[in-house]
Every structure is written in C-alpha cells, then in structure tokens.
Amino acid sequence: MRLKPDQLWSFYEWLIPQQGLLQGVALALTLSLFGLFISYVIAMVRLGPGEGFYAVAKIVSDLFRLDLPGTRFSRLWAIAKLSFMEAIRRKVLVVFVIFIILCMFAGWLLDLRTDHPAQLYITFVLSSTNLLVLLLGLFISTFSLPADIKNRTIYTIVTKPVRATEIVIGRIIGFSLIGSMILGLLGVFSYTFVVRGLKHTHEVASISQDGRQGKTDLAALHEHSFKLGADGKGVTSEAKGHQHNVTSIVVDGKTTYKIGPPRGDLTAKVPVYGRLTYTDRRGVVGTGLNVGYMSEYRKFIAGGSLSSAKWQFEGVKERDFEEQDGLVIEMNIEAFRTFKGDIITPVRGSIILRSPDEKVESKRVNFLVKESLDRKIISRKIDGFRDNQPATLDIFKDIVMDGKLEVIVRCEDSQQYLGMAASDLTLQAIERSFEWNFAKGYISIWLQMVIVICFGVMFSTFLSGPVAMVATMSTLGLGLFGSQIDHFFKVQDSGGGPIEAIVRIVTQKGVMLDLDLGNQALEKTIQNIDYVLMYGVSSLKSALPDFNRLGTTDFVVYGVDLFDSLLLRHMAITFGFFLLTSFIGYFFVKTREMAA
Amino acid sequence: MSVDTQAPTNAPSSVAGSASSEVVIETRGLGKIYRDFWGRKKVNALKSLDIEVRKGEIFGLLGPNGSGKSTTIKLVLGLLFPTSGRAFVFGKEATEVTKNERIGYLPEESYLYKFLNAEETLDFYGRLFDMPANVRRERSEQLIQMVGLHRARRRQLKEYSKGMTRRIGLAQALINEPDLLVLDEPTTGLDPIGSREMKDLILRLRDQGKTILMCSHQLADVEDVCDRIAILHQGELKELGRVDSLLKVQDITEVHAKGLTEDAKREIAEVIKRHGGELLQIDNPTTTMEDLFLDIVRESDARPGRRVGS
Numbered sequence: 040m041r042l043k044p045d046q047l048w049s050f051y052e053w054l055i056p057q058q059g060l061l062q063g064v065a066l067a068l069t070l071s072l073f074g075l076f077i078s079y080v081i082a083m084v085r086l087g088p089g090e091g092f093y094a095v096a097k098i099v100s101d102l103f104r105l106d107l108p109g110t111r112f113s114r115l116w117a118i119a120k121l122s123f124m125e126a127i128r129r130k131v132l133v134v135f136v137i138f139i140i141l142c143m144f145a146g147w148l149l150d151l152r153t154d155h156p157a158q159l160y161i162t163f164v165l166s167s168t169n170l171l172v173l174l175l176g177l178f179i180s181t182f183s184l185p186a187d188i189k190n191r192t193i194y195t196i197v198t199k200p201v202r203a204t205e206i207v208i209g210r211i212i213g214f215s216l217i218g219s220m221i222l223g224l225l226g227v228f229s230y231t232f233v234v235r236g237l238k239h240t241h242e243v244a245s246i247s248q249d250g251r252q253g254k255t256d257l258a259a260l261h262e263h264s265f266k267l268g269a270d271g272k273g274v275t276s277e278a279k280g281h282q283h284n285v286t287s288i289v290v291d292g293k294t295t296y297k298i299g300p301p302r303g304d305l306t307a308k309v310p311v312y313g314r315l316t317y318t319d320r321r322g323v324v325g326t327g328l329n330v331g332y333m334s335e336y337r338k339f340i341a342g343g344s345l346s347s348a349k350w351q352f353e354g355v356k357e358r359d360f361e362e363q364d365g366l367v368i369e370m371n372i373e374a375f376r377t378f379k380g381d382i383i384t385p386v387r388g389s390i391i392l393r394s395p396d397e398k399v400e401s402k403r404v405n406f407l408v409k410e411s412l413d414r415k416i417i418s419r420k421i422d423g424f425r426d427n428q429p430a431t432l433d434i435f436k437d438i439v440m441d442g443k444l445e446v447i448v449r450c451e452d453s454q455q456y457l458g459m460a461a462s463d464l465t466l467q468a469i470e471r472s473f474e475w476n477f478a479k480g481y482i483s484i485w486l487q488m489v490i491v492i493c494f495g496v497m498f499s500t501f502l503s504g505p506v507a508m509v510a511t512m513s514t515l516g517l518g519l520f521g522s523q524i525d526h527f528f529k530v531q532d533s534g535g536g537p538i539e540a541i542v543r544i545v546t547q548k549g550v551m552l553d554l555d556l557g558n559q560a561l562e563k564t565i566q567n568i569d570y571v572l573m574y575g576v577s578s579l580k581s582a583l584p585d586f587n588r589l590g591t592t593d594f595v596v597y598g599v600d601l602f603d604s605l606l607l608r609h610m611a612i613t614f615g616f617f618l619l620t621s622f623i624g625y626f627f628v629k630t631r632e633m634a635a
Numbered sequence: 636m637s638v639d640t641q642a643p644t645n646a647p648s649s650v651a652g653s654a655s656s657e658v659v660i661e662t663r664g665l666g667k668i669y670r671d672f673w674g675r676k677k678v679n680a681l682k683s684l685d686i687e688v689r690k691g692e693i694f695g696l697l698g699p700n701g702s703g704k705s706t707t708i709k710l711v712l713g714l715l716f717p718t719s720g721r722a723f724v725f726g727k728e729a730t731e732v733t734k735n736e737r738i739g740y741l742p743e744e745s746y747l748y749k750f751l752n753a754e755e756t757l758d759f760y761g762r763l764f765d766m767p768a769n770v771r772r773e774r775s776e777q778l779i780q781m782v783g784l785h786r787a788r789r790r791q792l793k794e795y796s797k798g799m800t801r802r803i804g805l806a807q808a809l810i811n812e813p814d815l816l817v818l819d820e821p822t823t824g825l826d827p828i829g830s831r832e833m834k835d836l837i838l839r840l841r842d843q844g845k846t847i848l849m850c851s852h853q854l855a856d857v858e859d860v861c862d863r864i865a866i867l868h869q870g871e872l873k874e875l876g877r878v879d880s881l882l883k884v885q886d887i888t889e890v891h892a893k894g895l896t897e898d899a900k901r902e903i904a905e906v907i908k909r910h911g912g913e914l915l916q917i918d919n920p921t922t923t924m925e926d927l928f929l930d931i932v933r934e935s936d937a938r939p940g941r942r943v944g945s
Contacts, residue, residue, distance in 0.1 A: 085674075105733065117762035121748065128750040191746040195807065198712050198740040198817075199763040200732055634714035635669075 040597040041336070042462040043588075047312050050604040050611075059608070063615050066582055070619070074626065075099070098629055106202040106625070114201055115209045122213025126179045131217060134175050135224050141167055142232050151260055155280040157304035158596050160236050161477075164229035165592045169484050172222050173515075176488045180214050180495025181507040189503075193633050207496060207624035211617065214492045219485060226481045230474070237304055241275075241283065243296040250287065250294060280304045306598035307476035309359070310369065310465035313350035313446065320344040330375045330456055337373055337460045342386070343453025350446045350464050351395070357435040359468035365418040366392070366434050367467035372448070373458040374408045385409065387451040392417070392434060395443040399425050401432060408457060414467075471600045479606055480595035486613045490584045491515065497620035500627035518583035536569025584616060659815055659846045660688035660711055664720030667706050667870075680706040681870045683720060688848055688863075690814075693841050695861035695878075696850035703870040704850035705743065708819055711848065712740055724815065736764065739813030743820050745804030749793035753784050753803050756792065757810055764811045778806035797824040805833070816840060818849040822856050827928045834860050855925070858882070887915070 045057070053059045075095060082091030145163060153159050184206075187193040196206065241255035241263065255263045255275065263275035263283060271287040281304035286297050317327035317338055322345035327338025340346040360366060374386040385407040393400040401423035406415060423432045432438055446464060450457040494514050498507035534540060534550035542565065548554065554562050589609055594601040667681040681703040688694040696704040709715040710722050713730045722729035725737060747756055754775060761771035779785050782802035792800065801824055808816060821837065822830040837860050841847055851857050857864055858878060866874040874881065895903075900917055907914050922930075 105731075109733070111765045113762050113765045117759055121751075121759060124750060125748070191742065191744075192748055194714060194742050194746050195740070195760070196763070197714065197732075198735055198738065199760060199811075200735040200765075201763050202732060632715050634709045 040593050040599060044461060046605055050607045053608050062581060070582065106204050109202050110204045114205045115212060118205055118209025119213035119216060122183060122210050123217050125183060126214065126217040131175060131179060131221065134171055134221055138171055138225055157237055157280055160233045161596045164233060165480055165595060168225045168229060172218060172484055172488045173491050175221065176218055176491035177495055177508060177511055180492040181499045181511055182504040183210060184499040185504040185507065188633060197633050203625045203628040206628050207500065207621050210496045211493055215489050218488045218492065222481060222485055230477060237301060241298045255298060305473040307471040307473045307600040308598055309468040309471055309600045311352055311355060311468055312462060312465055313352040315461040316349050318345060318347050320346050337458035339375055339456040339458040340450055342450030342455040348448045348459050352444045352466060354442045355439050355444045355466060356442055362469055365416050368415045368417060369465045369467050370413045370415065371463045372408050374410055375456040375458055377454050386455045388457055389449050389451050391447045392438050393445040393447060394438045394440050395445060399432065399438050401438060476595055476600050479601040480591060482606060483591040483609060486609050487586060487589055489613050490616050493617050493620035497624040500624045514583055515586060518585045519587055535566060536573045538565050538569050657690040658687050659690050659725060660848060661723045662686050665710060665717055665722050666719035667710060667715060668718045679870055684872055686865050688846060690846050691844055692862045693837060693847040693860050695857040695864040696867060697857050697864050698867035699852060702867040704867055705819060708817055708850055712817060737814040738817060739808035739811060740817045741804050741808040741819060741821060745800045747792055747804060750791060752791050753779055753788045756803060757806060760807050760810045774810055778809055782806045798826065798829050801825055814845060816845055816847045818847065820851055821849055822853055827925055828932060831929060
C-alpha cells in the first residue's frame with residue numbers, strides 16, 4: 040500500500056501547520072465574496088443599485104438575525120423524517136437487493152486463484168458498496184426538492200414558519216439517515232459474506248513418521264505444510280495470506296490432527312510511521328539520490344558508504360508492543376543494482392536502532408533485501424553500545440526515550456543502492472480488531488456519501504432533478520481528477536495560461552520562445568488575465584471533493600488499521616462541505632420564488 | 636403605517652361584517668410581472684393593487700381565470716416576490732417567514748404528500764409549527780373529527796377522493812389555529828353538500844374571530860360568504876366594497892309574501908300603479924338548484940330507499 044505523505048499527518052498537523060483550516064476559511068471567504076458580488080450584480084440589474092444592495096444585505100442579515108436563530112430541531116426532524124419516508128417510498132431498499140444479487144454472482148467476478156483472497160473479497164465488497172451507496176446518495180438527493188417544487192407540495196411547506204436552513208439541512212439529514220441505514224445493512228451483509236467466503240478447513244493429507252511434520256490437503260485452491268512442536272501444537276505455513284493452527288490430540292492411543300480456521304488474513308495492523316531523512320556518501324544530511332526513475336516516490340542511498348536512511352519515530356510506547364516477541368519492523372525496500380553480478384543473492388542491508396540523543400545504539404542487524412513486504416522481528420534484548428561502551432540493551436527501556444526512536448538503514452553492498460520512502464519502514468504495534476477497521480472503512484464510505492448528498496441537495500435547490508444529478512456527477516468527476524486538473528492549471532514558467540496558449544497557437548510560437556508581441560503592455564495584460572484565470576480555477580478546485588483522497592479502501596484491503604487522524608480529518612472535510620453546500624443551498628431556497 | 640401587530644383577542648365578532656379596524660393584510664401598489672428566463676416580460680399579472688383586509692372579515696377576490704387572484708394570494712403568502720409595491724401581513728413583509736406562524740393556507744389543490752396518511756400529515760405540519768407532541772396529537776384528533784375523516788385516518792392520501800383530499804387540506808391549514816386563513820378556490824372539486832359545509836365552516840371560523848382571504852370564480856360562493864370583495868380583471872382592481880351594498884339595487888323593492896290569493900295579487904298590482912310605481916314581476920319564486928339538491932339529499936337521508944316527492 041502506497042501512502043501519500045499527507046496521510047501521515049496528525050489531525051492537528053493537518054489542521055494548523057499544514058493550513059487545512061486556513062485553506063477552508065480562505066475558500067469560504069473567497070466563495071462568499073464571489074457569491075455576494077454575483078448576487079449584487081444580479082440584484083442590481085433587477086432592482087437598481089440601491090435597492091439591489093438592500094436586497095442582498097437583507098438576505099445576509101436574515102440568515103444571522105432570523106433564520107439561524109429560528110432553526111428548530113423539531114422542524115429539521117420533521118423534514119428529515121419526511122425525506123426518509125419519501126426515499127423508502129421510492130423503494131431505495133432495492134439497492135440492498137441488488138447488492139445481494141451481486142454477491143450471489145460474485146464467483147463470476149472474483150478470481151479466487153489470487154494469492155490474497157481476503158484482499159480480493161474485501162476489495163469487492165467495499166468498492167461495490169461504495170459505488171452503490173454513492174449512486175444512491177446521488178439519486179435520492181437530487182430529485183427530491185425539484186419534485187416538491189414541481190408537485191407544488193412545497194407550497195404547503197414554505198407557507199409554514201419553515202426556515203430555508205431547515206429545508207436544506209433537514210433534507211441532508213433525512214437522506215443521510217436512509218443512506219446510513221442501507222450502508223449499515225450492506226456492511227453487516229458484506230462482513231458475513233467476507234468471513235463466510237474465506238472460511239475453510241483442511242484435513243491432514245500426509246504426516247511424517249515422527250508425527251512432527253505434515254501437509255494438509257488441497258482445499259480452497261491451496262495447501263499448507265506444517266510442523267508440530269513437542270507440545271503437539273504448531274502453525275501451518277502461510278498460503279493465500281493466512282495460516283491455520285494445528286493441534287494433535289491423542290485419544291485412546293490414536294493421534295488425530297485438528298486444523299483450525301484460517302487466521303491472519305483479516306487483520307488490522309497498526310503501523311507506526313516515522314519521518315525519513317537521508318544522508319549522503321559523506322554522512323551529511325541530504326535529499327537522497329535519484330537513480331533515474333521518473334517517480335520521485337522513493338529516494339536512494341548508496342551502498343558501502345556513510346549514506347543512510349534515518350527514520351525518526353515518535354510515540355513508540357512499550358505497551359503497544361509488549362505482547363510481541365520484540366520490535367516488529369515491516370520493510371518494503373527496493374534495491375537498485377548498478378551491476379548484475381549474482382542476481383540470485385539479494386542485496387544486503389543493515390539496521391541500527393539508536394536513541395534520539397545518539398548515546399545509545401544497538402549493534403548492526405543485517406538483513407537481505409527482499410524487495411517486497413518483509414517482516415523482521417528484532418528481539419527485545421539486544422547487544423549494543425552505550426556511550427561507545429559495549430552493553431546489553433533493552434530496546435524499550437534503554438534505546439527508546441520519551442517514545443522516540445531512530446532506525447537507521449544502510450546498504451552494505453558497495454555500488455548497489457537501496458530505495459525507500461517514508462512509509463516503507465514501519466514499526467508494527469499490536470494488531471487491532473479487524474471488525475472495527477472494517478467498520479471504519481464503512482464510516483469512510485459514509486462520509487463520502489454524505490458529501491454526495493450535500494452536493495445533490497445543494498444543486499437541487501436551483502436546478503431540476505436530472506440537471507442537478509448531472510451537475511453533482513460532474514462535480515464529483517472534477518474532484519476525482521482534481522490533482523490532474525491542478526497540474527494543468529499550475530502557472531508554468533513557459534507557455535503561459537489559456538489566453539497566451541491561444542496566442543501562441545495562432546502565431547505558431549513554441550513554448551520555449553518568448554511571446555514577443557511587440558507590445559509589452561499587451562503581453563503583461565495577457566499574462567495577468569491568465570494568472571487570475573488559472574488561480575481562480577485552481578482555488579475553486581479545492582471546493583470540489585477529491586474522492587481519490589477521501590477513499591480509504593486500501594487500508595482495509597491491506598489490513599492496516601485506518602489512522603484515526605485520517606478519519607478525523609475526513610470528518611472535518613465532510614463537515615466543511617456540509618457547511619459550504621448548506622450555505623449555498625440556503626441562499627438559493629431563500630431567493631427562489633417557489634410558485635414561479 | 637400604523638398596523639397593530641399584537642395577537643388578536645379571541646372575542647368573536649358575532650355578526651357578519653363587524654370587522655374591526657385592525658388591518659391584517661395590506662398591499663400597496665402591489666404588482667407582478669412574470670418574466671421568462673432571459674428577463675423578457677411575458678405577462679403583467681397584477682397591476683398596482685391596493686387593498687386592505689381587516690381583522691374578522693371574509694374578504695373575497697373575484698375574477699375570471701387569469702385575472703390575478705392567485706397571483707395576489709401567492710404574493711401575500713410570499714410564494715412570489717412582487718415586481719413592484721409591497722405586501723404586508725400582520726404588519727410584516729409578506730416574504731418574512733415568521734408571519735406564517737399565524738397563517739393557514741389551503742392551496743387550490745391540496746398539495747400534500749401522498750404517501751402519508753391523515754394522521755401523519757397533520758403530525759408533520761404540526762411539527763413545522765414546532766408544536767409539542769401532546770398538542771399535536773390533540774389538535775390532529777380534533778381536526779380529523781371536524782373534517783369527518785376519522786374513518787380514513789390511517790389511509791394514505793393517494794387513496795383519497797377529491798373531496799377527502801380537500802378536507803385533509805383544510806385540516807392541515809387549521810393545524811396552528813391561524814388568525815388568518817388564506818383559501819384558494821375553497822369549494823372547487825366539492826359536491827354541493829361539501830361545498831355547503833365548507834361555506835358554513837368559513838362562516839363559523841369568521842365568527843370565531845378569524846380573518847379569511849379567499850379567492851374564487853364561483854360567484855355564488857363569494858356572494859354567500861364574503862363580507863367584502865375585490866373584483867379583478869386582467870390584473871387590475873375593478874371593484875372593491877361590501878357585498879351587500881354592491882349587490883343592492885337601490886330603486887327596486889322586493890316583497891316576499893305567503894298565502895296570497897289571485898285577487899290579492901291583482902290588488903297589490905293596482906296599489907303599485909296608483910303610487911306611480913312600475914310592476915316588474917309578480918310571480919312564484921323558484922328555488923335555487925343548490926337548495927333543491929340539498930333538500931333532496933336531506934329528505935333521502937331521513938327516508939332512505941324512497942324516491943323523494945313520491
């Protein structure tokens with residue numbers, strides 16, 4: 040699983056130092072000012088400059104003076120309940136039936152020969168649930184208000200003391216409720232589907248003479264081998280991402296072997312991530328090497344030199360690791376070979392654990408670079424050095440200080456390189472419950488659904504049903520391609536923005552040439568307009584939800600406990616969208632002639 | 636402008652037309668132009684309307700289709716925004732939502748949620764007034780009894796007949812015990828009995844001190860219940876005044892008498908002639924179709940299974 044660097048931020052880090060809050064406030068301000076300006080222009084055309092200003096000011100003051108203080112839970116709930124019942128009447132529960140049918144034919148869609156059936160199953164249920172629920176949110180939210188206006192049922196609503204806020208927010212609540220209900224149903228069904236789908240047992244197919252080693256039969260397209268300890272207990276080898284417990288039971292002098300249910304395929308690992316810095320060949324802190332790949336995801340360190348990668352971990356607590364045999368490190372380090380040599384022998388690396396004050400460090404722990412996910416357990420008691428004197432150390436008592444620990448990785452083969460990104464080396468704390476992680480995955484889908492509903496309701500306040508649906512879909516689509524759009528709209532050193540580009544096309548000037556229109560002022564004007572255009576689109580882009588980033592399916596699929604900070608951040612973002620769309624929706628309901 | 640915005644006292648103004656001077660609805664130069672998407676003028680639906688509706692009266696808006704009656708009502712309710720002029724209800728701008736606390740509105744057709752039943756409908760609208768649960772229950776019960784839907788209370792509105800829909804619509808409009816009732820074509824779609832009941836109810840509500848603004852093109856209805864009327868035509872106010880004085884023909888005298896012989900009638904005719912009057916008509920009156928119909932229904936209710944008059 041590849042993590043984006045920002046996913047590792049803590050909630051606070053995202054909110055304040057990384058300007059999450061600031062960007063939200065800036066966006067809100069920009070949109071409000073923009074919205075007020077547009078409203079004023081429209082009002083001015085209709086009513087004249089003075090009256091127009093009064094009309095816009097009245098709506099803004101109404102919001103804070105009357106409508107927000109006048110919003111009552113009773114009315115919100117009435118409208119929410121009505122929306123809920125309306126959705127039920129529209130037979131939204133059919134979605135559940137569709138899902139069940141989809142699962143019944145899952146065998147046709149899923150290739151069970153894969154190495155990780157658990158990942159396959161979870162991907163299947165999560166992505167199909169995600170799609171279904173988002174579509175559901177889209178349909179129920181965009182058609183409701185336009186239908187009310189078309190059937191004129193809205194007449195009996197707006198002639199009651201119902202505030203515009205209640206019409207918008209009540210709907211969002213109602214549709215979110217029905218969505219939650221369906222999502223809950225799908226979640227429970229999916230969980231059962233995954234667990235039952237992965238459930239299988241083996242029989243012992245062969246056993247050695249001493250009864251210590253054996254092989255299981257072929258079941259669910261795989262088999263295991265196993266070894267038993269002196270106590271008659273053991274675990275099978277790993278196949279298809281899981282193992283089984285094996286116990287031998289002696290009854291009446293006859294030995295039978297019992298193989299338990301699969302374990303280890305449904306996990307919620309808790310990785311601790313660190314901050315990565317590199318040192319160059321002379322041991323000076325640097326940026327890491329680029330071995331010539333386009334992707335800047337991993338940076339490389341040179342072998343047989345002082346070049347190293349240093350991870351600084353924080354919040355390493357003894358109790359999070361206690362029940363394990365030692366410190367579990369998971370690595371996914373890439374090797375880059377400058378000569379072929381012996382291609383079968385892996386490149387060698389080494390790990391040193393060091394205290395943050397650099398006074399205590401472990402001896403070098405060598406490893407072979409597996410070039411795929413590798414799990415290494417460093418036992419708790421380890422030889423090392425304290426103030427350069429040899430000593431026997433306890434990782435958690437002697438090396439870790441205030442929860443801080445440094446892990447240094449070097450490449451031991453000269454002229455070979457090791458490549459790593461921050462998320463490529465993690466400390467593994469005790470696993471958490473898979474069920475809760477699965478639930479968190481669904482909470483994440485729920486948040487996406489709420490965003491869709493918010494946008495759907497917002498668009499339905501001023502567009503007709505089908506148009507609102509297309510508008511919502513376009514918003515989500517644009518959001519999905521947000522990062523790409525950003526790339527297009529970044530003001531670049533050469534070539535300029537849209538207008539300059541048109542000029543260049545017409546005048547057949549390549550991007551590397553100066554624009555040179557023979558008129559400096561004109562050039563400057565074009566560039567300024569371009570800048571405003573591109574900056575505008577780029578900032579508007581952040582008003583669109585990027586579901587690539589909000590999707591957390593990977594965490595559940597790869598069995599990694601979804602970071603609470605990330606979930607919290609997504610909640611905050613969802614809340615931001617809720618505020619934004621409610622405000623815009625309020626504005627349109629307030630200014631719309633319901634009988635027109 | 637001096638408009639009393641205090642809550643009205645509930646003292647009934649027992650006799651028709653005893654409206655107080657308190658103004659409930661006031662329009663000043665109210666006008667509405669419908670425009671198309673591009674802002675081009677499509678129709679001038681209402682031109683500078685000035686009316687005042689006082690507390691405790693039944694005010695009728697009369698006019699042919701497209702005369703601006705419904706537009707006026709929608710402007711008063713804030714469903715439309717005026718193009719020119721202003722409308723005030725209880726002294727507040729018509730677009731202000733808080734005025735709705737004291738208004739009950741029965742739309743032209745009962746635009747209600749068809750998937751709710753009568754109880755749910757009333758409960759829903761009760762919630763919109765932020766009424767506490769026990770009050771909502773009590774009030775719904777009263778209204779269901781009043782409009783005679785107690786047998787159909789659990790049926791979804793989509794199964795209702797037109798008359799029943801009308802009645803639940805009325806109940807919905809009365810859920811908040813409004814001081815002002817706005818009725819858009821209250822009798823359309825009702826049979827003569829329903830129509831009579833509706834009219835009686837309107838009069839009863841007036842006697843309870845409520846103000847009623849209604850529009851209709853059923854002249855008989857307006858004549859029966861309204862204290863004052865405004866006649867609109869092509870968006871313009873053509874006539875405004877008390878129904879009794881508007882309809883009174885000053886130079887004609889009407890005498891109703893019973894048990895007169897032909898001789899007596901002849902004698903009366905002579906008396907008229909002697910006093911310089913002109914006899915226009917002396918005849919037996921015909922009853923109205925409505926009265927005839929109601930008599931028949933009443934009779935057949937009393938003696939079922941028999942042809943009336945046989």
